[in-house]
Amino acid sequence: MVTSVTSLGKNGLYDWVIQRGTAVVLGVYFVCLMSFLITNPDLSYAKWHAYMTSGYMRVFTLLALLSMAAHAWVGLWTISTDYITTRQMGAMATVLRVAFQGVCALLTLVYVIWGVQILWGI
Amino acid sequence: MVKTVKSQRPVNLDITTIKFPLPAIASILHRISGLAIFFGIAFLIWGLGASLESEESFNALKECLNGVVPKLILWAILAGFIYHFIAGLRHLMMDMGYFETLQGAKVLATLVLVVSAVLIAVAGVWIW
Numbered sequence: 709m710v711t712s713v714t715s716l717g718k719n720g721l722y723d724w725v726i727q728r729g730t731a732v733v734l735g736v737y738f739v740c741l742m743s744f745l746i747t748n749p750d751l752s753y754a755k756w757h758a759y760m761t762s763g764y765m766r767v768f769t770l771l772a773l774l775s776m777a778a779h780a781w782v783g784l785w786t787i788s789t790d791y792i793t794t795r796q797m798g799a800m801a802t803v804l805r806v807a808f809q810g811v812c813a814l815l816t817l818v819y820v821i822w823g824v825q826i827l828w829g830i
Numbered sequence: 831m832v833k834t835v836k837s838q839r840p841v842n843l844d845i846t847t848i849k850f851p852l853p854a855i856a857s858i859l860h861r862i863s864g865l866a867i868f869f870g871i872a873f874l875i876w877g878l879g880a881s882l883e884s885e886e887s888f889n890a891l892k893e894c895l896n897g898v899v900p901k902l903i904l905w906a907i908l909a910g911f912i913y914h915f916i917a918g919l920r921h922l923m924m925d926m927g928y929f930e931t932l933q934g935a936k937v938l939a940t941l942v943l944v945v946s947a948v949l950i951a952v953a954g955v956w957i958w
Contacts, residue, residue, distance in 0.1 A: 728925065731918050738915055746956070753881075753888040760882055776871065783864045795841065812868070819871055826879045 714809055715789075716781050727782045730775035737772040766827050773823045777816045784812045852939040859943075860917040863910040870907035905957050909950040916946040 717723045744759060745751070759765060792805040850858070880891040894900050920942045923929055929938040 728922065731922070735915055735918060738911060753885045756888070757882055760878075780864075780868050783861075784868065787861055787865060815868070815872075819875055822875050823878070826875070826882060 714806075715785055716778060723782045723785075726778050730779035730782075733771055733775040734779060737768060737775075740768070760827070769827055770824065773820050777820050780816055781812070785809065788812075851936070852943070853935045856917055856920065856939040856942050859913060860921075863914040863917070867907060867910040867914060870910055873903060873907060901957050905950075905954055908953045908957070912949045912953060913946045916942050916949070 715723055717726050748755065760769070788805050788808050792801055792808060794801040797804055848854075877891060880887045882888070895904065920929075920938055923938065924935075929935055
């Protein structure tokens with residue numbers, strides 16, 4: 709059995725709620741961004757730049773990045789604790805699982821910082 | 831930790847021996863697409879940076895997306911997002927208590943696979 713010390717909300721119900729709340733944010737963001745791209749064929753740099761750097765899109769993108777971080781953590785945590793277990797991977801499972809979770813956490817952090825740098829500048 | 835269950839109870843989670851009904855296929859694809867797009871996001875953020883940095887890098891990115899391989903990568907990432915999005919709607923619907931019967935779950939899983947296949951095809955046409 710895998711204990712839940714590395715889970716985001718520390719129990720299944722919190723994780724469930726976090727997963728759903730962030731999913732809605734990400735879903736709405738995806739639809740908004742795709743609608744803009746589909747309704748603007750042959751998009752110019754000026755228009756794209758103006759759209760993405762508007763206050764509303766900067767905040768929305770930041771919200772999406774943070775939601776992605778939490779959403780991906782809950783999802784990847786679930787996958788890692790379902791498949792990288794002692795039963796399936798043997799004695800090395802805990803090391804492998806924590807390593808996988810570490811890579812995921814690091815990559816998530818890079819995504820958030822990278823995204824913030826692009827949209828807010830430093 | 832206090833053991834609340836017998837540790838020697840039989841477990842079968844050898845997924846190679848389990849037959850996958852449609853809802854299980856829809857579910858495992860949701861997991862696979864989620865894992866895939868997590869790594870795909872690296873390409874998207876790189877693209878976002880290139881598209882916003884300057885007019886030159888924006889045009890260079892546009893030029894790059896004329897190639898077959900970049901188009902395929904973009905399509906694969908978009909396909910992952912589309913499937914994950916549609917399968918996510920399935921989860922939200924089931925959370926609210928719809929399509930929870932055996933028959934309903936099969937119908938919804940079929941719907942998810944068909945709708946996302948169509949949208950992925952449309953996305954392919956849009957990219958090319």
